[in-house]
Amino acid sequence: MKAAPFAYARPAALSDAVAELVDADGGGKVIAGGQSLVPVLAMRLARPTTLVDINAVTGLDALRTVGDRLEVGATVRQRRVEHAPESAQVPLLRLALPWVGHRELRSRGTVCGSLAHADPAAELPAVACCLDAELTLTGPEGERPVRAREFFDGAMTTALRPEDVLSAISFPVAGAREGFGFAEIARRHGDFALAGAAAHVRVDDDGGVSAATMTAFGVSDRPVTRDLTSLVRTTGGDQAELAGALDEVVREVVDTDGDAHASNGYRRRLLRALAARELAKAHRRAVRGTAEVES
Amino acid sequence: MTSTEEPVQEGLRPVRAEAGETVEVRFTVNGTPAVLNLPARVTLADALRDHLGLTGTHVGCEHGVCGMCTVLVDGEAARACLLFACQLDGAEVVTVEGLGRPDDLHPLQESFGRNHALQCGFCTPGFLLSSYDLLSTKPEVTDEELPAELSGVICRCTGYRNIMTAVSETRAAHPEGIPEPGNCARRALVGRSGGQSATVVEEPAEPSGETSRNVEIVLPEGDPTIAVQVDTALDVPFDQVWRVLDDVHVLARCLPGAELTEELGEQLYAGRARVAVGPIKLSFHGIARVLEQDRDTGTIRVLAQGQDTGGAQTQADITLRAHATAAGTELRADAAVYLTGRIAQFGRALAGDISRRMFEQFADSVRQAATTGEAPQQSHAAPSAFRMMFGTLLDRIKRIGRPRGGKS
Ligand SMILES: Cc1cc2nc3c(=O)[nH]c(=O)nc-3n(C[C@H](O)[C@H](O)[C@H](O)COP(=O)(O)OP(=O)(O)OC[C@H]3O[C@@H](n4cnc5c(N)ncnc54)[C@H](O)[C@@H]3O)c2cc1C
Ligand code: FES
Ligand code: FES
Numbered sequence: 001m002k003a004a005p006f007a008y009a010r011p012a013a014l015s016d017a018v019a020e021l022v023d024a025d026g027g028g029k030v031i032a033g034g035q036s037l038v039p040v041l042a043m044r045l046a047r048p049t050t051l052v053d054i055n056a057v058t059g060l061d062a063l064r065t066v067g068d069r070l071e072v073g074a075t076v077r078q079r080r081v082e083h084a085p086e087s088a089q090v091p092l093l094r095l096a097l098p099w100v101g102h103r104e105l106r107s108r109g110t111v112c113g114s115l116a117h118a119d120p121a122a123e124l125p126a127v128a129c130c131l132d133a134e135l136t137l138t139g140p141e142g143e144r145p146v147r148a149r150e151f152f153d154g155a156m157t158t159a160l161r162p163e164d165v166l167s168a169i170s171f172p173v174a175g176a177r178e179g180f181g182f183a184e185i186a187r188r189h190g191d192f193a194l195a196g197a198a199a200h201v202r203v204d205d206d207g208g209v210s211a212a213t214m215t216a217f218g219v220s221d222r223p224v225t226r227d228l229t230s231l232v233r234t235t236g237g238d239q240a241e242l243a244g245a246l247d248e249v250v251r252e253v254v255d256t257d258g259d260a261h262a263s264n265g266y267r268r269r270l271l272r273a274l275a276a277r278e279l280a281k282a283h284r285r286a287v288r289g290t291a292e293v294e295s
Numbered sequence: 296m297t298s299t300e301e302p303v304q305e306g307l308r309p310v311r312a313e314a315g316e317t318v319e320v321r322f323t324v325n326g327t328p329a330v331l332n333l334p335a336r337v338t339l340a341d342a343l344r345d346h347l348g349l350t351g352t353h354v355g356c357e358h359g360v361c362g363m364c365t366v367l368v369d370g371e372a373a374r375a376c377l378l379f380a381c382q383l384d385g386a387e388v389v390t391v392e393g394l395g396r397p398d399d400l401h402p403l404q405e406s407f408g409r410n411h412a413l414q415c416g417f418c419t420p421g422f423l424l425s426s427y428d429l430l431s432t433k434p435e436v437t438d439e440e441l442p443a444e445l446s447g448v449i450c451r452c453t454g455y456r457n458i459m460t461a462v463s464e465t466r467a468a469h470p471e472g473i474p475e476p477g478n479c480a481r482r483a484l485v486g487r488s489g490g491q492s493a494t495v496v497e498e499p500a501e502p503s504g505e506t507s508r509n510v511e512i513v514l515p516e517g518d519p520t521i522a523v524q525v526d527t528a529l530d531v532p533f534d535q536v537w538r539v540l541d542d543v544h545v546l547a548r549c550l551p552g553a554e555l556t557e558e559l560g561e562q563l564y565a566g567r568a569r570v571a572v573g574p575i576k577l578s579f580h581g582i583a584r585v586l587e588q589d590r591d592t593g594t595i596r597v598l599a600q601g602q603d604t605g606g607a608q609t610q611a612d613i614t615l616r617a618h619a620t621a622a623g624t625e626l627r628a629d630a631a632v633y634l635t636g637r638i639a640q641f642g643r644a645l646a647g648d649i650s651r652r653m654f655e656q657f658a659d660s661v662r663q664a665a666t667t668g669e670a671p672q673q674s675h676a677a678p679s680a681f682r683m684m685f686g687t688l689l690d691r692i693k694r695i696g697r698p699r700g701g702k703s
Contacts, residue, residue: 001357005314008335008381012309031382038338038377039358049314051335053382056307079371102447104362104425107371108378189443 003041010053014060014138014167017052021163022140024050030165031055032075032113035105054165062168065089069134069170078106078114078124089173092131092198095182096123102190112166115151118158121192121218123184125152129223130198130215131171138167152222178202179285181278184218185270187261193218194262195254195270199278201232203286209233212282214275219267220255228279237283243276250275306385318381324349325393326479327515335381340364342380343390351391351420355449362448365421366390367476372428372447389476391420394427396478396517403427403465403473412461414452421448426462430473438463480516512584512598514610519631523650527626527658533593533619535665536626540595540615543585548670549660551653562586568601570653579609593617609634626661628654 009020021028027049031037040046054060055075062073063084070090072081081087082097100106100114100123114124115135128135128148135146140163148169151159160166174180184196195218202211212232215225226249235241250272258264312318317332324347331346340357343349343366355363357376364375367389395401403423406412413419425448429436436444441459450458465473529536539545543564547555550568557565562585569578579601587596596614614629632650664670 002338002341003336003379005334005336007312007314008318008379009311010307010309010381011311031379034379034382035359035374035377038379041336042358042376055382056309102362103428103444104365104372104374104447105359105377107368107373107428189446 001042003038004044004047006041006048007050008053009050010056012056012058014054014057014165017054017057017165018138018140018163020050020052021165024048024052024162026162028052028162030116032116033077033105033109035101035109036113036117036119060167063087065173066170068173070173071168071170072111073168074112074166075110076112078109078111079103081111082106090131090171091174092127092180092182092200093124093171095180096127096198099123099182099184099186099193099196105190112169115148115169116158116160116166118152118156118222119192120155120221120223121194121196123182123193123196123198123217126196126198126215126217126223127182128169128171129225130200130213132225133169133171135166136168136170137164139164143167149225155221175202177204177286177289179282179287181281181285183274183278185274195219195267195274197271197275197278199275199282201237201279201282201286203283203289207287209237209283209286212279214249214279216250216253216271216275219253219271224253224255226253232279232283237280237287239276239280242279243272246272246275308384310381310384312381320381320384322383322385323387325389325476331380333380335379337380338376339366339368339378339380339383339388340375343375343388349390349392353417353420355417360449361418362421362425363418365424365448367424367428371432372425389424389479391423393479394423394476399477401427401474401477402468403430403461406461406465406468407458410457410461410464412454412457414450414454418448418450418452418454422450422458426458426465427473427476430462430466430469434466434470434472436466512582512600512610514598514612514631515633519612520634521630521632521650523628523630523632523654525628525651525654525658527628527655527662528620528622528624529626529658529662529665530623531662531665533617533624535668536617536624536661537590537593538668539661539664539670540593540617541588541590545664545670546595546661549657549664551656551660562588587614593619624665626658628657630654 011017011020029037029046029048029051031051031053032055057075060073060075062071063076063080063086064071065086070086078097078100081093087093097106101109111124114122115128118125133148135148135151137144137146137160139161146159153159179201181199184193186193195216198215200213201209204210209229209232212228213225214228215223217223228249231245232242235245250268254264254268254271256264256267258267306321310318312335318335320331320333322329324343329347331342333342333346340352340354343352344354352366352375353363354376355361359374359377365372366375368378368383369387395404403426407419407423422445425445429444441462445458445462539549544555547553547566552569553566555564555566559565564583566583567578567580581599581601583597583599585595585597587594594614594616599611599613601609610633612631616627617624630650660671
């Protein structure tokens with residue numbers, strides 16, 4: 001259980017990091033927190049020729065609000081986001097972070113690393129998709145933006161090319177009439193989800209539902225996002241009614257063959273219950289109109 | 296636009312190393328600065344255990360699941376098996392060895408003991424550091440939250456109930472915040488040696504020239520690992536004994552396993568010392584400074600600092616006092632030796648016995664040198680551990696068979 005030898009580069013500039021990846025000619029790998037990568041290396045499921053450690057790159061550790069966006073740089077640790085006052089402006093991120101592994105992993109794991117790793121059962125990709133966050137990919141030709149909903153191509157497959165660094169992600173700051181919900185079921189706290197749901201509801205000044213989105217994770221090869229505006233509007237955000245109305249969506253969204261931990265049918269029941277509950281919560285929070293985080 | 300304070304990362308220097316090369320890491324472990332040269336693929340857990348002798352950090356799964364290897368990195372709990380040591384450049388690491396001292400345990404350690412929260416003890420270091428992190432960052436945590444909060448560490452003995460009680464009790468006893476780790480003074484770290492690991496560790500540069508002259512020997516804070524006092528009666532007149540003590544070259548040759556390699560001026564000397572204890576063979580390269588050499592009081596005081604090939608250090612403060620008696624000379628040696636890690640784990644008693652025997656051999660050599668005017672011939676091999684251990688055991692057996700206070 002030891003990683004095979006690799007060349008190690010820890011440059012101070014983003015352009016140098018990209019240059020290292022280009023030089024490695026497909027054999028390079030970025031390491032941020034290492035919380036997903038090191039196990040893969042230890043089990044020798046991957047044997048990159050060069051690890052490019054981005055932790056000394058200046059500027060990537062920025063966590064800041066710019067206008068109505070929260071920007072999270074590539075080396076910002078999950079635990080820092082969990083406690084930073086700025087991130088309270090993105091309640092869904094705050095709701096989801098405690099579910100990401102354990103405290104000990106979040107001290108080192110980064111938000112961007114989780115997205116780049118693209119585990120289908122991971123929480124942060126679902127958050128990014130639900131809020132349709134914007135990712136910045138930096139490659140040899142410079143920066144290019146990619147919407148979260150277009151970033152995930154399948155299990156552990158993303159729009160990142162071997163010579164790209166995911167340099168930052170930016171989330172929209174929540175408005176006063178927006179509410180959020182997040183929950184998952186895992187076999188043990190901190191484990192990957194069997195099924196999980198992130199919910200977002202926005203209401204207009206009269207309390208009418210103007211937007212509702214649900215992103216499911218752990219039930220397909222990537223996070224699956226659905227616009228449920230009319231469904232939440234017609235049920236008025238009532239949890240029991242929502243559960244009934246969600247049947248069809250859930251059947252279509254849960255797309256796995258089932259595994260040792262849960263059958264396909266069980267995952268559907270889990271997702272239906274979770275989605276109904278979290279959408280109802282998001283609706284109540286939106287109507288209350290403070291965009292606050294509470295459980 | 297706002298932004299939060301980023302934790303200090305000043306130490307993270309840019310670096311590039313090919314697959315076969317090593318990377319220099321400068322970090323602080325339990326308050327002691329350490330420098331290692333390691334291949335990039337060596338994890339922090341292995342660096343702590345194999346290169347710094349800090350085997351309190353346990354390794355179970357080696358892929359982040361079990362939590363056995365949990366340590367504090369810059370104050371936060373982290374998995375030592377999921378970090379490459381080279382990434383820790385400039386970081387501050389605290390291991391279970393840094394949490395408390397054997398004679399002054401951290402409240403969490405006390406509570407674990409009191410509540411029988413350790414069964415086989417394998418998960419204990421991980422639980423201690425995970426719960427330290429929890430109580431120091433979330434002192435308001437409730438008992439109901441404890442199972443989820445501590446789920447990052449797995450106890451294979453299923454001792455959870457008692458562990459939760461121990462953590463809960465510690466929290467209740469320290470509502471104002473849990474005390475800091477109590478064993479983080481600057482001290483010597485002792486590494487594994489003898490080419491145990493496949494990794495290349497920096498061979499400490501032979502101290503020489505300018506650099507060595509500027510070397511300050513700074514003793515660690517806190518109590519020494521071993522304090523020995525040996526009194527020996529020599530049937531040789533004081534003047535002859537002092538002649539030996541006054542000549543550093545002769546003196547060095549009297550020390551078992553030691554060898555003086557260079558005179559650096561201003562009472563600073565470079566040398567080597569080899570010690571073998573059972574399967575462990577340590578080879579120290581180091582320097583010694585004579586602080587005091589006074590014929591009137593018959594005193595010579597030396598500070599010594601050695602670097603093992605494992606990249607770790609040990610330090611000693613040695614005072615020899617000779618004074619004339621009717622029968623010849625009484626020689627007293629006082630030594631405070633600072634060690635941690637592997638050797639210290641042999642237990643103070645045994646380590647103390649071994650040091651004592653070394654001083655006895657030393658006194659014997661001084662007697663020979665004083666009588667013959669020449670230092671005894673030494674092969675610069677390590678003093679036989681077997682003989683020393685055997686002697687130690689023999690002494691103990693003899694002592695048992697003898698009434699208290701009996702003459703030796
Ligand atoms: C026991 C255990 C339990 C876990 N449980 C969970 C869980 O419940 N939920 C969850 O979401 N995660 C979980 N994780 C995964 C982990 O904690 C992370 O959140 C995350 O996936 C890794 O982030 P990182 O910064 O450590 O990335 P790394 O491990 O450094 O990198 C992961 C991958 O992304 C690439 N990468 C990283 N950063 C970048 C970048 N900026 N640009 C381009 N590529 C990049 C790397 O090359 C690598 O392929 C768990 C891990 C362990 C060991
Ligand atoms: S050994 Fe590190 S978590 Fe198991
Ligand atoms: S006490 Fe044995 S594993 Fe926990």
